[in-house]
Amino acid sequence: MKLLLRFFLFRFSLLSLLALLALATCPARAADSAAPAAPADPLATLRAGHPRLVFTPQEWAAFDQRVKNRKQDPQFDALLSQLENNARKLLDRPPLGYKKIGYRLLAVSREAFRRITTLAVVYRATHDEAFARRAEKEMLNFAAFSDWNPPHFLDVAEMTAALAFGYDWLHDSLAPESRAAIRKAIVEKGFGEGLDPKLPRNNWQRLENNWNQVCWGGLTLGALAIAEDEPQLARDTLTRARAGIVNGLKPYAPDGVYPEGPGYWSYGTTYQVLVIAALESALGDDWGLPRSPGFMESAKVMFQLTAPSGYTFNFSDCAPRRLFEPALYWFAKKLNTPALATPPISDAETTRFLPLVALWWPDKGLPATKTAPPDMPLAWKGEGINPVAVFRSSWTDPNAMWLAVKAGAANANHGHMDAGSFVFEADGVRWAIDLGSQDYESLESKGLKIWGRQQTSDRWRVFRLNNFSHNTLTIGDQLHRVDGRAEFENFWLTSLDNPLFSTGVTVNLLPVFAGQATKVKRDFVFRSSPSNSFTIEDRIKGVAPGTEIRWAMATKAQVQFYDDKYVANSDGKDIHGKSALLTQDGKQLRVRVKVGSGDFINAPPIGLTVYKDVSPISVNDENQGFEAIPADPPKNDYDALNPDTRILIVRVKVPASGNVRIIVLLQAEEHEVKITSDDGHIRTIRQMQGMDKFNP
């Protein structure tokens, strides 16, 4: 066992130390991020002729070559077949009408993007006129819309991008009058009343979120596509875009954690990549945008945020399923890291950016095996608007233990009241879940104004968005403070030689409980002992006696409670209490809770200090307890259903001291494993599933 442990420690520590060194070098990189000076004429270096958007004529020539030799690369051949199939299906589909959902035309704009780019790429691959004519018909249909819905400007931006690509990629095969009609539509419906920042519809220009990226992205693509015919509009757009687009890049700083969650990383970053690639291909100048702090690093962060199951840490407005991200193919090339380009997944047909993959395809094909990018640490933390820490026991084992936790503030764009919340996997099961976002229209149609970010905003009446649904603490049945920002205080990793190895992070949650407590710290600790478990320890002080503190964890597992004798106190006596046994997919997880009062050591629980508490409080009496409450039916008629979901809750009534300590041990099932020790003896040990890769 010791040998096994030492090996594990070595692997864990070495990789993690490398990561810490990498983190330490980040600020130096930030210093050289100043954008180069803008030339007097933003169009001075405009590439003449078409195509010039995102891909250069050389890249199209390489694409032609790849198409010619498609049978030599079965994965590229499969991608192209998929695109051809998608394009064929479009040939006899009815044209789209001007149909809004609520106040958004966005679904139509996105389908326009998918249709036009798919048809254009397949035409370039097959030279079959039917695809070019259908793309032309699609563009003329959208060009004839009365408008592209400027009050919700994302819709305009994505439609402008769609027509810009079709216009540029198919330029020479479009009829001159079609080109004129498309240009006119881009000018009148894309730019409309212009870019005056005082116009309400243009409020995205300075926003530091995905709107800035998508809207500047769409308009920049539009301006570059028609620049020779509309030079003044193009110059004006490029000048303003250069000044405004830096705002959308600020949230990546310093470490690449996108504060709006993995889903919006995908949206904002894809448009950011399109702009950068289009500036490079059309002007030969990326404006220094890729050097914005954290931007290039954000591609690897997506792998940190992806659990062994393949699902993501879905904080903020985000679903857990990881999207297929064509933009990663661009990052793979730029960073010379082929492993960033993961194969297209089954839902790729509906991914409107799929045609881009055919052009960004790696010269040497996809990597033979699906591996994580190299040099990825097992314990990692990223700072920023929404700091995140992630711990895992392996990068390759689907049964590995994985925990991700976030700090930050609820008033970030698309934010939830989820400071201190975590998602946990072990044995291939996601035991602790985040319920994710709720469909916006389902709330807006019932009159909720979900985009306010004040303490009293409707947004916080929604169960999935407030602290009551998240795996965090609630004090006195109150909402978190919307403007309180939780921060990481410690992120530690004990040395290789420490027999009480641990790694973890402390979150200072006091800002979200301002006025309710004098101290709220939450420690996440991964220890080698007992039995490679994860501990979540809350240290709370200065709460009014009698107040209820609620500890919560949402789960899809079946929950049974049982009487347990689970930890030895510092005086050597066992504690008796109630534990929960979670069962899902034939696997089990024990959730063991200990609640204490009185004073306690004011230090992060490095090593095994965790059980040296005094004055345990029973969680079994009538006022306090450990229970599992079904998430359905929801409290309000506007809340989404959460089928087959329970919230595991520990309730603690604050004692006279005002201090409470809650220790929860998440302990995955142990399995008997045979190992061969140095002296040749085969023996059986019990260890967690997924730890066998650490066998020497």
Ligand SMILES: [Zn+2]
């Ligand atoms: Zn959430």
